[in-house]
Amino acid sequence: MAPLPLYNTAMDKSGNTAFSLREPLLIYGAAKVFTWAVLLSCAALVWGTGNFGAVIKHTVINWDAIWYLKTALEGYATPRQAAFFPLLPALIKFCSFIIKDAAWAGLVISNIAGFVCAIFLYNLTLKYFTKKAAAYGCLIFGAAPTALFFTSIYTEPLFLALSCAFFFVLPDKKWLAAALLAAFASACRATGIFLVVPFAAAYFTAGRENFRPVKLMIYLLIMLSGILSFMAFLYIKTGDPFLFVKAQGILWVSRAGFAAPFSAYIKETANFIRDLSGFSGQRTALSVIYFTSALAFIFMGILEFKNAGFENILYFIIFVVFLSVQPTTMSYSRYLSSAPQFWIIPAVYLSGKNVPRILVFAVFAALFTWQALTALRWIAGFWVA
Numbered sequence: 001m002a003p004l005p006l007y008n009t010a011m012d013k014s015g016n017t018a019f020s021l022r023e024p025l026l027i028y029g030a031a032k033v034f035t036w037a038v039l040l041s042c043a044a045l046v047w048g049t050g051n052f053g054a055v056i057k058h059t060v061i062n063w064d065a066i067w068y069l070k071t072a073l074e075g076y077a078t079p080r081q082a083a084f085f086p087l088l089p090a091l092i093k094f095c096s097f098i099i100k101d102a103a104w105a106g107l108v109i110s111n112i113a114g115f116v117c118a119i120f121l122y123n124l125t126l127k128y129f130t131k132k133a134a135a136y137g138c139l140i141f142g143a144a145p146t147a148l149f150f151t152s153i154y155t156e157p158l159f160l161a162l163s164c165a166f167f168f169v170l171p172d173k174k175w176l177a178a179a180l181l182a183a184f185a186s187a188c189r190a191t192g193i194f195l196v197v198p199f200a201a202a203y204f205t206a207g208r209e210n211f212r213p214v215k216l217m218i219y220l221l222i223m224l225s226g227i228l229s230f231m232a233f234l235y236i237k238t239g240d241p242f243l244f245v246k247a248q249g250i251l252w253v254s255r256a257g258f259a260a261p262f263s264a265y266i267k268e269t270a271n272f273i274r275d276l277s278g279f280s281g282q283r284t285a286l287s288v289i290y291f292t293s294a295l296a297f298i299f300m301g302i303l304e305f306k307n308a309g310f311e312n313i314l315y316f317i318i319f320v321v322f323l324s325v326q327p328t329t330m331s332y333s334r335y336l337s338s339a340p341q342f343w344i345i346p347a348v349y350l351s352g353k354n355v356p357r358i359l360v361f362a363v364f365a366a367l368f369t370w371q372a373l374t375a376l377r378w379i380a381g382f383w384v385a
Contacts, residue, residue, distance in 0.1 A: 025115065028117075034371075039060055040056070043056055059378075067081065079246075082247040083244060085230060087184060091158075110152060124167050127309070128305070129344075138343075145367070145373075146337035149337060162188065169181070173206055184226055186223065186227040189338070191335070195315065197315065198312070272285055287385060290337075294342060297316070298317055298320060300346075304348050
């Protein structure tokens, strides 16, 4: 399919892009109603309706979400908790003073952040592509099986919201705003440091004649202040500023260190194909599908962002390459769900003029069905990423 022309239908009177709220809120809100309806139905089916509030808390909040809650309540009491960056636990701690229950505070934060993701994802897409593409991107995001991680207490909602906002302000040369957003992102996830690359590239190309390296260094230092502050805290508390890296191996032995590029993906793809006939429901199936899609999206994205917004595809390539050297694919899908480009690129192609409506309907029907099946597996206590 030929690249779609850059096109924008939401302009205000001054000629600037109008910031849309109504459309993304309605689109994502409808998808969110579906997600919660499925989760509640699955919880009732698996665990019954007795003390249903407790059932929801202890089934929707699962796996890593428990660690984020534990860190919010206890602080960094053990070395293994250093694997969980401080922004989300700090927000949970703050909101729990108002909501009085850390679990519900965490759920409120994640679900509100999901709506913020949708708003900025929609408007970011609208900067470069059609209104239809923006709507599809918002709906794909809400319909995907990884919507679970934007409902439970995970860093994906916060990180994606910050990343979308970062890429939204970057083309407008709002350097300080972009740097501050990246700073919070690096306090949320280690991968936030990758935002320095698209920032530096955009800053350099935007003002080659008046390029100021000292000013750029100040901005980059601001961007890294989130992770640097966390490292300083770890050094003061434990004497090891890199404990957050080592903690990965303490919690998950299979995630310690790095592997040859794409080696884990190739191995798990072979396992996925071998088990496909019996559909064993292996723990890495979702990640294999997501990462395979991401590789395709890179080539598709290069075509789409070649005229403008190149920093988007640059970041996505770095993000995917970093995942490729991880020793296991177990959480690839969860990580990829926090990259804005993972939702934008397929939406652009799906919204093309020559794409049959029946295909669009089939894609969204498949995504919602997939999400429902994933939710049932999640509520039953199985890892899904």
